[in-house]
Amino acid sequence: MSTPAHEPPKSVLEPSDDSLPEFTPMAWRVSEIRAAIPPHLFVRDTWKGILYLARDVTMAAIAWRLALFIDPLYAAGSTFGEAGTRLNECVRWGTWMIYWWFQGLIFTGIWVIGHECGHGAFSSNKVVCDSVGYVVHTLLWTPYFSWKISHHRHHRNHASMERDEVYVPKTRSDLCIPDEHQEHPIDYEEYFGDTPIYTLYMLIRQQVVAFPAYLLYNVSGQKSYPKWTNHFDPDSILFSPSQRDAVIVSNMGILSMVLIVYLASMTWGFVAVAKYYGIPWLLVSHWFIMITYLHHTDPELPHYRDAQWNFQRGASATVDRDFLGWMGRFFLHDVAHFHVIHHFFPKLPFYHAPEATAYLQAFIGIHYHRSSKPVFKALWDNYNDCQFVDNEGATVISALFSSSFYQRHIR
Numbered sequence: 001m002s003t004p005a006h007e008p009p010k011s012v013l014e015p016s017d018d019s020l021p022e023f024t025p026m027a028w029r030v031s032e033i034r035a036a037i038p039p040h041l042f043v044r045d046t047w048k049g050i051l052y053l054a055r056d057v058t059m060a061a062i063a064w065r066l067a068l069f070i071d072p073l074y075a076a077g078s079t080f081g082e083a084g085t086r087l088n089e090c091v092r093w094g095t096w097m098i099y100w101w102f103q104g105l106i107f108t109g110i111w112v113i114g115h116e117c118g119h120g121a122f123s124s125n126k127v128v129c130d131s132v133g134y135v136v137h138t139l140l141w142t143p144y145f146s147w148k149i150s151h152h153r154h155h156r157n158h159a160s161m162e163r164d165e166v167y168v169p170k171t172r173s174d175l176c177i178p179d180e181h182q183e184h185p186i187d188y189e190e191y192f193g194d195t196p197i198y199t200l201y202m203l204i205r206q207q208v209v210a211f212p213a214y215l216l217y218n219v220s221g222q223k224s225y226p227k228w229t230n231h232f233d234p235d236s237i238l239f240s241p242s243q244r245d246a247v248i249v250s251n252m253g254i255l256s257m258v259l260i261v262y263l264a265s266m267t268w269g270f271v272a273v274a275k276y277y278g279i280p281w282l283l284v285s286h287w288f289i290m291i292t293y294l295h296h297t298d299p300e301l302p303h304y305r306d307a308q309w310n311f312q313r314g315a316s317a318t319v320d321r322d323f324l325g326w327m328g329r330f331f332l333h334d335v336a337h338f339h340v341i342h343h344f345f346p347k348l349p350f351y352h353a354p355e356a357t358a359y360l361q362a363f364i365g366i367h368y369h370r371s372s373k374p375v376f377k378a379l380w381d382n383y384n385d386c387q388f389v390d391n392e393g394a395t396v397i398s399a400l401f402s403s404s405f406y407q408r409h410i411r
Helices: 030-035 046-067 070-074 081-119 126-139 144-156 188-192 196-217 241-268 270-296 311-316 325-331 340-344 350-367 375-385 402-409
Strands: 302-304 395-397
Touching: 030 311, 030 340, 030 350, 046 081, 046 126, 046 270, 070 081, 081 126, 081 144, 081 270, 081 325, 126 144, 126 241, 144 241, 196 270, 196 375, 241 270, 270 375, 302 311, 311 340, 340 350
Parallel strands: none
Antiparallel strands: 302 395
């Protein structure tokens, strides 16, 4: 069999209803899917991972060093009067925005390296993975071991309505929406007809605070958990008694960051810390939430209840996206472009994901999802369209009109 191209062919996630095939969950075993991918693509190269991390840290240091010149460069103001001074200020803040954009992407790439460590994809040496991951994630306000534990459970149970850890869709009953009846059609505009401005506000709120809210309050997590479930309580339902010490170590890392930021603010001022570090970190939170939300949310992606769910079906219920073009591929280590393969084989290194995805797509065919829709348009569309799933059914679609879609396309 000839080797497929590194860039897998694109399947269309935005077809008209008439062109959609009836959905049938995949029947292959994980071992059969793994056998379709050459073994050398699963090999983890520790030094290669370290070089990628060193590259990212070097870029972050260079960006920070250049940013030190921004305020002094424009501090003198303009010799062309008030209009010149205003233009000078616009250019100064425009330069800061360029710094925040690229430093946010660089920081996100560093966070992705920590994510690789959490899965054991950075190195075959567990101590190396946990040491690098702990430092990297702590510096970016992520409790490494705590999040690693719940994230592993998400991978093991993705797209399961009963057991998944995050992006568990609401049901009709959660939103007090009655079931579909042909005799009494539902006016969905009455339930979801928010003004665009309010929808935009809610979307921005999600993008800015969703990750901290998930860590602190289990927002978008499994609804069966107790009300105060969070990633910082060693006795939380998220963790077993044997994982308690790991949670405490994670908390100690976050507390150390509180002290570091406090001392830095006392030394250089809160505004300086916010400009050089705080805003890029907020962008890390945004990019991470946007990427993962779009990986797991689309009108074409199924969720399963126990009768139909298995690991490989859950893994295929994700979508690869062309995210920010070359910047997404270079700065974010292909994390958005090739996520489906990651759900099938979390220990496969990111630098092998493009080639491995080509083999995966060739094997599973229509069960592989890829979208070329502009990501900000996809974010807006999916946030508006993917509102709930039906109360019953072994296979359900997370969409505003899930029942009509279900009746047409799912057996």
